[in-house]
Amino acid sequence: xxxxxxxxxxxxxxxxxxxxxxxxxxxxxxxxxxxxxxxxxxxxxxxxxxxxxxxxxxxxxxxxxxxxxxxxxxxxxxxxxxxxxxxxxxxxxxxxxxxxxxxxxxxxxxxxxxxxxxxxxxxxxxxxxxxxxxxxxxxxxxxxxxxxxxxxxxxxxxxxxxxxxxxxxxxxxxxxxxxxxxxxxxxxxxxxxxxxxxxxxxxxxxxxxxxxxxxxxxxxxxxxxxxxxxxxxxxxxxxxxxxxxxxxxxxxxxxxxxxxxxxxxxxxxxxxxxxxxxxxxxxxxxxxxxxxxxxxxxxxxxxxxxxxxxxxxxxxxxxxxxxxxxxxxxxxxxxxxxxxxxxxxxxxxxxxxxxxxxxxxxxxxxxxxxxxxxxxxxxxxxxxxxxxxxxxxxxxxxxxxxxxxxxxxxxxxxxxxxxxxxxxxxxxxxxxxxxxxxxxxxxxxxxxxxxxxxxxxxxxxxxxxxxxxxxxxxxxxxxxxxxxxxxxxxxxxxxxxxxxxxxxxxxxxxxxxxxxxxxxxxxxxxxxxxxxxxxxxxxxxxxxxxxxxxxxxxxxxxxxxxxxxxxxxxxxxxxxxxxxxxxxxxxxxxxxxxxxxxxxxxxxxxxxxxxxxxxxxxxxxxxxxxxxxxxxxxxxxxxxxxxxxxxxxxxxxxxxxxxxxxxxxxxxxxxxxxxxxxxxxxxxxxxxxxxxxxxxxxxxxxxxxxxxxxxxxxxxxxxxxxx
Ligand code: C2E
Ligand code: MG
Ligand code: MG
Numbered sequence: 001x002x003x004x005x006x007x008x009x010x011x012x013x014x015x016x017x018x019x020x021x022x023x024x025x026x027x028x029x030x031x032x033x034x035x036x037x038x039x040x041x042x043x044x045x046x047x048x049x050x051x052x053x054x055x056x057x058x059x060x061x062x063x064x065x066x067x068x069x070x071x072x073x074x075x076x077x078x079x080x081x082x083x084x085x086x087x088x089x090x091x092x093x094x095x096x097x098x099x100x101x102x103x104x105x106x107x108x109x110x111x112x113x114x115x116x117x118x119x120x121x122x123x124x125x126x127x128x129x130x131x132x133x134x135x136x137x138x139x140x141x142x143x144x145x146x147x148x149x150x151x152x153x154x155x156x157x158x159x160x161x162x163x164x165x166x167x168x169x170x171x172x173x174x175x176x177x178x179x180x181x182x183x184x185x186x187x188x189x190x191x192x193x194x195x196x197x198x199x200x201x202x203x204x205x206x207x208x209x210x211x212x213x214x215x216x217x218x219x220x221x222x223x224x225x226x227x228x229x230x231x232x233x234x235x236x237x238x239x240x241x242x243x244x245x246x247x248x249x250x251x252x253x254x255x256x257x258x259x260x261x262x263x264x265x266x267x268x269x270x271x272x273x274x275x276x277x278x279x280x281x282x283x284x285x286x287x288x289x290x291x292x293x294x295x296x297x298x299x300x301x302x303x304x305x306x307x308x309x310x311x312x313x314x315x316x317x318x319x320x321x322x323x324x325x326x327x328x329x330x331x332x333x334x335x336x337x338x339x340x341x342x343x344x345x346x347x348x349x350x351x352x353x354x355x356x357x358x359x360x361x362x363x364x365x366x367x368x369x370x371x372x373x374x375x376x377x378x379x380x381x382x383x384x385x386x387x388x389x390x391x392x393x394x395x396x397x398x399x400x401x402x403x404x405x406x407x408x409x410x411x412x413x414x415x416x417x418x419x420x421x422x423x424x425x426x427x428x429x430x431x432x433x434x435x436x437x438x439x440x441x442x443x444x445x446x447x448x449x450x451x452x453x454x455x456x457x458x459x460x461x462x463x464x465x466x467x468x469x470x471x472x473x474x475x476x477x478x479x480x481x482x483x484x485x486x487x488x489x490x491x492x493x494x495x496x497x498x499x500x501x502x503x504x505x506x507x508x509x510x511x512x513x514x515x516x517x518x519x520x521x522x523x524x525x526x527x528x529x530x531x532x533x534x535x536x537x538x539x540x541x542x543x544x545x546x547x548x549x550x551x552x553x554x555x556x557x558x559x560x561x562x563x564x565x566x567x568x569x570x571x572x573x574x575x576x577x578x579x580x581x582x583x584x585x586x587x588x589x590x591x592x593x594x595x596x597x598x599x600x601x602x603x604x605x606x607x608x609x610x611x612x613x614x615x616x617x618x619x620x621x622x623x624x625x626x627x628x629x630x631x632x633x634x635x636x637x638x639x640x641x642x643x644x645x646x647x648x649x650x651x652x653x654x655x656x657x658x659x660x661x662x663x664x665x666x667x668x669x670x671x672x673x674x675x676x677x678x679x680x681x682x683x684x685x686x687x688x689x690x691x692x693x694x695x696x697x698x699x700x701x702x703x704x705x706x707x708x709x710x711x712x713x714x715x716x717x718x719x720x721x722x723x
Contacts, residue, residue, distance in 0.1 A: 021131040024116060025054045026124055027074075029067060041133055043102035054129075059098035059106045061152070064190055066113065069095070070127050071191045073115045091115070099131060107135050161258040164245060169219075170194055172253055181238070181260055206231040218242055222251045229261075236262040292364040294342060295349030303363035303371055307420045310375045311413070320380035322372040322387065323427035324408040327439040329368035332402060334584050340397045347397075348404055351390045355383060371427070384410050384442040392440070407434035408442035429453050460511050462498060467520050472496055474528045475694035478707040479546070479665060479687040482679045485711045487704045489578065490536075491546040491687065492529035493694045494521055509550070518550045523562065530570035530577075532697040537576045546578040546608060551585040551593070560596045564603055575604035578629065582610050586625055597626045608665070613653065623660050629684075630657040634668020637688070643673035654681045675714055 015022055021038035023031055034049050042049075042057050055063040069092045091114030099109045112130045155162055161178030165171055171194050179189065182204070188196055202208035211230065218224055223244045230238045238258045245253040290302040298306070310319045326348065333341035345368065352362045352370060361373040372387070374380050391404045409431030411423050418426070430445035433452060437443065466472060472494055479489040496503045512518040526547050533545050553559055567574045579600065585593050597607050608629035609622075613636050622630070632653055639647055657664045666678045669688030678686060691707035 019132075023054065023129045023131070024126050025066065025070075025129055026126045027070060029053050029055060032126060038131070041101075041107075041131065042099065048102075057099055057131075059100045062097040064186065065095065065097055066111070066127075066129065068190045068192055069111075069113045071193075073113065073127065074125065075192075077115055094132075096134075099133075107133055108137065110134050159259070161260075163256040163258075164253055165256065166253045167251070171197065178258065181258060204232050204234070206233055214240075214242075218254065222254070230258075236260060237265045238262075292349075295346050295364050297349050297353070297370070298361055298363040300363060300365050303361055303365070303373060304420065306361045306373055307423070310373065311420055311423075313375065317376050318374070318378075318380070318412065319423070320374040320377055320383075320410060320412040321423050321427045322374070322380065322384055322408055322410050322442075323424065323431045324370050324372075324387065324406045324442075325431055325435070326368035327405040327407055327435070331584050336398065336400060336402075340400070340402075343397045344395070344402060344404060347395050348391060348406075351393075352387060355386045355390050371424075380410060380412060381442075381444065384408055384444075388440065388442050405440040407431050407439050409434055409445060410442055411445040432456070456511070459503075459508065460515050460517075463496070463508055463511055463515070463517055466496055466498065467517055467524070470524070472521055472524050473696065474525050474532070475696050476529075476533070476700050476703075477687060477694040478692045478700075478704050479685050480691050480707050480711050481685050482683060485708065485715060487691075487707050488542060489544045489546055489685065490533065490700065490704075491548075491580070491694070492525050492533075493548070494525050495694075495696075513550055513552050516552065518552050519556060522547075522549060522553045523566070526563065526566050527570070530566055530572045533700075534570055534572055536700075537572055541573065541576065544576045544578050544606070545572070546580050548580045548610065549585075551582070554581070554585050554593045554596055557592070557596075560599045560603075563600060563605065567605075573604070574600075575606075577604075578606045578608050580608045580610040580631065581627075583612065583621075583625075586621075594626060601626055601628070611667075613649075622656065622662070627662060629663045629665055631665045631667055631687075632683075634688070637666050637668040637670075637674050637678070640671075640674045640677045643677045647677075650678075651681050654683055658682065672714055672717060676717075 015035050018035055018037055021041045022033075022035045023038055024033040025031055031049050031052055031054050034046055038044075038049065039046055049057075054066060058065065073092055092112065094110045094112040097109055097111045098106045100106055110132045112132075114128050116126045116128050118125065155175045156177070158175070159177065161181040162173075162175045163171065163178050164173040171189075171192065174189065178184075179186065182201060184197060184200055188200060202211060205211055214226065214228060218226055225244070226240075226242045228240050230240055232238070237260075239261050241257045241259075243255050244251045245255050290299055291297070292299045307319075307321070310317070313319075326344075329341070329344070332344055345364070348368075348370065349362070349364060352372060356362060356372055356374070360375070360377075363371050363373075365371055372383070374383060377383060388406065388408060391406050394401050394403045396402075409427040409429065411426035411430060413423065426445040429449045429452075430443045433449045434441050434443040436452065443449075473496070474492050475495050476490040476492055478487040479491060480486065481488045494505055494509070496505075496508050509518065509521075512521050529545050529547055537543050537545060549559075556562075563577070563579070564574060567577055579597070581597070601607060606628040607626055608631050609625065609627045610631045611633040612630050613633045630653070632650070636647075636650055636653070639645070639650070654664050663684040664682075665685040665687055666674075666683045667687050669675050669678065669686045669690045671690060674688075675686055675690055691710045692703040695703040
């Protein structure tokens, strides 16, 4: 190499006089050096530039450009570490950019960068940047620039995220929406490390494999377009469109656009769910319209439809209706509670279904009333019999054993064509007849049964008239004290003489309870009892009058007041009054009955529990009830025949009652053996035909004397027996 004849200017002078702006920028973007052209070009003094961030010199939209170049250069340098300190430092071909002058004006320029050779390994890495003002080309580029800015404005204003990948497979550009949709950190993008960007993208997807597969397939078919959906792990959903990017029919890259369709998908999901819910509700409503919700059996509506269809069926087909009603179901409900009642109804429904063919209709009409429809059955009575037997099988509910029993009425179509309502009415009449005949049975409808229905209606009408006319009389039955051997109490019992015949209370009391007339009858019995027995009661304050009270009366809130008003108006001491109630009155939902009886007891009135041991009585519950006396039902007394039998249930009842401080009266004492047995058990009083039946007031004195006589005879026997 020959030496130059001219003295070479210093490199510093060359740099300073360079027409291009020259800068040295560190990796973090800080300006380390500038030359005079930089000051001229950007309008800043050197001092204003040194140590500042170079991005102040770049127009918006170009500010991250240098850093990207920096990263790319470094990557290249790292890839060829063979000559890290040589002069051949990596450089980047010039790029177009817009500079920003101090006065805020922008100018078009060309930027070329190269990494500066490092003096030592730990010297900071920096980059030389040359900027050339290319405003002179502006006129020619103006159109292009406008088109570009329009394009970039459009890209930025769209809601879609857009990614352009060049023909070399590298990211050529993205819009801001793309970056924010995918949440890609700008620094990551600036590295131009496409692998890292792809990894970041894949990490967010439910099925990254599908994503990669699609991309691979599209690169194999560069001019193909595609549209698919991406599901994100965070629940978002994007639609992905991909089209080739073409320049004059040549594919130069690929444009990917992504649209966040999560809100639309959520709305769609909601609509789908709402439609499914609606369909389910419709099915439930349909079920509700035709099914009994408790037992799952058909309801009345569905039964009626089937019955009507059966009656329209071919002539000669047998159609039988079996209407049934549980006996004393109210007691199960009252005593054991509604839950137990429901369990029993469900079990009855199940048993009914087992007694018939799968296609026969079994419906619950409401309460404890069920109906079975048999079409084309050869022997409806056999089915009725089977039902009655199947229901008698005991069942356990909440630890209590119950034996459901039912009354069933059977009606069938025969020669005289009947319509649905007539058939049901006949079944109802037969069912009522089965109840009257003693329950727990089935009866087939016979025309004579209509007569008893008519009689039942007539009975209620007649009772109404009798009550209004004051024709309800009262008879009194003596009750003897076992200790004193004399009558200390009498029980008032209602009597109805109808056309010279006595109607038994067992018939007219239920009718009175059904019609509500029992309230008037009960008041009448109390009033008559107090009036007629006042003289007898006045003779001895230890005597008392017992009056039966129905649950219907206790339902009336003013019952206690009424009782006390009657005793007061008659001048009878409330302490001489005993009210006999059955256990079932205590099991109505409100505690209203207990309150009324507790109030009356405070006023001195005593309460006896009548017919104890029948129905669903429970010794265990006795201690919670406001009662003073237990009346053992005559069905227990009648178990004593010879007097030598061992009846632990009786001794248990008496000792339990005594243990709770109650006195015990035995009902239905008809024989000396029964009286002896009961006295040996320490029963406090005895009532029954052995002493006297119920008598009208004029005959009561004789009945009382007769009772004492009978007792004395008994005692005589006992004494004689002992001797
Ligand atoms: P109850 O309160 O248990 O009355 C006792 C019933 O047993 C009476 O029947 C009485 O005549 C009958 N009896 C008494 N001693 C004997 C006996 O040694 N052997 C037999 N086999 N029976 C005997 P009655 O008068 O027919 O009354 C039947 C039921 O009607 C009464 O049973 C009571 O529950 C109800 N009743 C009667 N009068 C009234 C009333 O004024 N109001 C209410 N709510 N119910 C009444
Ligand atoms: Mg009684
Ligand atoms: Mg009784």
